[in-house]
Amino acid sequence: MNHMISDIEKIRADFPILATNVYGKPLVYLDNAATTQKPQVVIDTLSSYYSTMNANIHRGTHYLSIEATEAYEAARRNIAAFIKASSSSEIIFTRGTTESINLLADTFSRAFIKSGDEILVSEMEHHSNIVPWQLAAEKSGATVKVIPMNDLGELVLDNLDSLLTTKTRIVAVAHVSNALGTIHPIEEIIRKAHEKGIPVFIDGAQAIQHFSVDVQQLDCDFYAFSGHKMYAPMGIGVLYGKEKYLNQLPPYHGGGEMIKTVFFEKTIYNDLPFRFEAGTPNVSGVLGLDAAIQYMLETGMDKIEKIEENLYLYALAKLGEIDGIRFLSRAAHKTSVISFLIGTIHPYDAGTLIDHFGVAIRTGHHCAQPLMDRLKIPGTIRASLAIYNKPSEIDMLCEAIIKVKQMFL
């Protein structure tokens, strides 16, 4: 553990915000599932881009524009390699996971979903992986079906075979639940869906920052994630799709970049991936994402997993010692997200007070209201860890919880 701690201190030094004080106390940031903090190298990438390279890309013949275009396309190749996509034209840049899913739900449903068809999601999805499918279902006359969960906080696949019907057009599930941290058995879901020829979308927003993802090995047909949850800037995300599917999807946004020629009578669309990237791209965001991935790779994905697992186990043990703590997930496979309640204290009350001890955690329904309904609770208190968190921060969370408990006695 000591060796680990010196590693972590080195990592912490890369994140300038961790030196901040809130309410006169050193910031303890445990809201990483909402958004992670950024290493200096990512922040510097933005500054340096705007100070030396900034230009609009793809159509320019001038030096900066060519440089920026090449950096942007190199980043796309790096990101493709990071998730082991078979080609960089399978990487579409979006604003974030939510836009990725909306792009997919809209275009996929226009191409493949008709009245009476079914879309299969799970009971543990983030709203961003529910509402776009509801909207698509409404427009096409399809229905949204749900894979249920059990009391341990795991998906129940017992009836998966009967949920995958001849009307099922797509399955959309998270890789990891944002509210509970459960790692879903997506391999099995993908295998069973593929046996019936049904494509699968995976919402990777809570997975990609914690362990290596290999989309070819998973054999998922689409995958999405957000930069801001993986040490990269806000305003950038990715939709990965197998070329064979992307090629069949109709255009989404209209505008510059996504077309080859425009006449008032007809418009000819561009090739992948540009067809889905209308308008001036967020070049700085893409380069920032590239830098964040570089940072993760240099740290080492295995090491990230190890650090987080160790701290997670430490946190579970320490929190478990507190009387009245109730963990909301007992899933066998989990990332370092801990959702819990303290006795009968309302999560909002707990969150408001814990904050005053300088500890940033999240409370509420975590944009997963169907899951909260299932658990019959208004919300949870969620501590979510990242590579820069350390045991003493868990100790401070525990101290805060104990004091809060006293205030409510």
Place this chain on the structure above:
Amino acid sequence: MNHMISDIEKIRADFPILATNVYGKPLVYLDNAATTQKPQVVIDTLSSYYSTMNANIHRGTHYLSIEATEAYEAARRNIAAFIKASSSSEIIFTRGTTESINLLADTFSRAFIKSGDEILVSEMEHHSNIVPWQLAAEKSGATVKVIPMNDLGELVLDNLDSLLTTKTRIVAVAHVSNALGTIHPIEEIIRKAHEKGIPVFIDGAQAIQHFSVDVQQLDCDFYAFSGHKMYAPMGIGVLYGKEKYLNQLPPYHGGGEMIKTVFFEKTIYNDLPFRFEAGTPNVSGVLGLDAAIQYMLETGMDKIEKIEENLYLYALAKLGEIDGIRFLSRAAHKTSVISFLIGTIHPYDAGTLIDHFGVAIRTGHHCAQPLMDRLKIPGTIRASLAIYNKPSEIDMLCEAIIKVKQMFL
């Protein structure tokens, strides 16, 4: 003029990229209509946001999240004030103009456009203000009609009355043409459309950085612009809409933020403007846009207009002295965009060589192919000015052009 030049030197010092060399020559950046460079204060806003405040917003109960939420909503109010919107809930943050128009075209057409209806655009639009309407027309069975232009590069409104029919549901025109710099007579278009009860969307991507815009005085119903063309970061833009219209539009993207409650059976959408802002917003982009607007206001909108007009007139005079230069717009009302051709030299040839003299201009169709078809040319050479450009840069452009001419003799 001398007084002006010392002002400009002061402004230039705020933009770090202007000190860059390309091909060993000082960068002359005249591609501002594609994207502008960023002042240090905007770059610093991003760094400082990520180093001291970064958090996911709106649903957090912790310090950073509350701070970031308040900064984000304060920026929204500043931006509303900047364009004189009547309320900050009329400001929807998007990724840029292209997304703004796609959001509008999709939701407006679902609410108001049916088979046989008409959408009126102009012959001088950017693809981003054509293709989304084509896509919407395709889905709804409507047709896209076109306001024509004349040889001076101006819109011809002679037949506007007959183009505005009982079937016209919306008019979508640019405030300023990106390819030619023409300022369109939108007041007249808005007045005539309103006489028939037809709402008007204005694409302000090339206007907002050059002069004050007052959406209430214009009385336009929707207005859009991009941050990256007004000294702000990439990946952020705005859609303004009158509340009475926005309230009637169906939701666009589904996800977090845009909903109040989600059940699998039904979902209740949030109030304006959040209803249209699904997913984690680009907080750093919004704060960067706020900083850029602050910078423009401190410089003074009048002064910006004056500086650019002076330099534009200087450029016109100097370029006009060169034999064989052909200006493609003789419009009476223009911003500082100059589109031209040099004799019979192909714009791509000219652009490639001018670049090697360190001068960044843009060549091509400028995402306005219908306009190029009308002019029967493959593209133009476009120099577009910003507040930091100076007469000696125009001189360097002219020198480059003269040398290029010699190379083709």
Place this chain on the structure above:
Amino acid sequence: MNTIDKIGDQIIEEFSQFEDWMDKYNYLIELGKSLPIIDEKFRTESNLINGCQSKVWLSADYNDGKVIFKADSDAIITKGLVSVLIRALSNQSPDEIIMNELSFLDQTGLKAHLSPTRSNGLLSMIKQMKLYAMAFKIKNS
């Protein structure tokens, strides 16, 4: 000085005793606990104000020229804040309720809880209280 402002001054005084944030919150929790829980029959969908994180139920009655508010919340701190608002605004005339800007909140350090960016539903509750006052005024004029 109208009665709301007078009550406001008392509240300011009460809160000014607390130097420590913990004491202030302890007091809010106490207030929250002592706010009479409203009758189950008022905890209806139509009385519900949905903050993103805590719920507030609000009902209003009109009696002898005064509006009487009853309210509840599922979170104690929110309930404490609710009780402060009830104390100031309940049993007042519609006009006073409509006109008062609750400026006393600035000096209690509670103002931040009522920002539109908070997720506790309190700002919507104040809006709702003013709407009730408006409705009673119109109905009885």
Place this chain on the structure above:
Amino acid sequence: MNTIDKIGDQIIEEFSQFEDWMDKYNYLIELGKSLPIIDEKFRTESNLINGCQSKVWLSADYNDGKVIFKADSDAIITKGLVSVLIRALSNQSPDEIIMNELSFLDQTGLKAHLSPTRSNGLLSMIKQMKLYAMAFKIKNS
């Protein structure tokens, strides 16, 4: 050494004379001007390769085991580059065309013009030339 690489070496040598970028471009312009303009009948939609900024027309014939390319562009610099590619690849066997990686371009300083991020259509032209070679090979085997 195959013939394409030999021609490539000649081209490298020719371009190595120029120290100044202007001389190099002057030479490209010269090459562009001297490339025989292809017959109007080849300037068809089906022969057109649409770069974003300049257009390239390409036609191919097969004669005695060799592929003969003819090409044109509306921009002179693109035409100069086209003439270099024609010189290397025209009148070669399908196999040589398919296999050759045009590595000589690296050493001429022209490589950048053939990047996928350029908007002149040249990369698509090379792709198209290889497709033609492939087609002739299949047809004649």
